Amino acid sequence: MIIEAIVSTRKDNGELNFAPMGVRFKESERIELIPFHSSDTYKNLSANRSGVVNLLSDVLPFVKCALSDHLPEHSMSAASYGALLAVADEAIEFTIDTVEDRKIKSIMSGPVISRVKLKTPRAGINRANGAVIEALIAVTRIGVLPDDEIEGTIKRSRNIVDKTGGDDEREAMDMIESYDERRRR
């Protein structure tokens, strides 16, 4: 199973980076990430071989992190591998000890070093959360996915968010639509 998370890494100059990334939890307390070579996350993990996976049950921080320069409230992790987000339910420090290179991405995996529980996750399933994530993934693949597929995903997501979401999910969807409109101008 892939869990969408916000992964924090450090650049060469120590500056923190935050990016939505899919994470697989493997046996024996190991994690696996598949960053594209074009991403800063890939460059930072290649250089520093460590980071922090932030697990959230709210989707608005994903959208702010992916589509704006917004720097989320955070604190440095115990081993200084990256940042713990104030909005995270749980933050997991990890190192990378195995890298399998593919054409445009690498499969990077390694052990969990520490887990910090920050909040109790919201219980239950809300359709709007999944819908926002689908729309966000679509707009981060502009130029890769066909335009009509992106527009279709945004429309379907808006509909689900309007029916089942709360204020945060509506704000998230507004940001995604504005981002999409700006790039089409």
Ligand SMILES: Cc1cc2nc3c(=O)[nH]c(=O)nc-3n(C[C@H](O)[C@H](O)[C@H](O)COP(=O)(O)O)c2cc1C
């Ligand atoms: C929910 C979600 C999951 C994503 N998963 C991945 C992933 O597994 N690998 C990847 O390279 N990009 C993934 N992306 C796209 C990156 O977040 C995006 O390219 C981002 O700009 C990379 O940021 P960075 O250059 O700071 O690392 C995902 C985006 C979203 C919204």
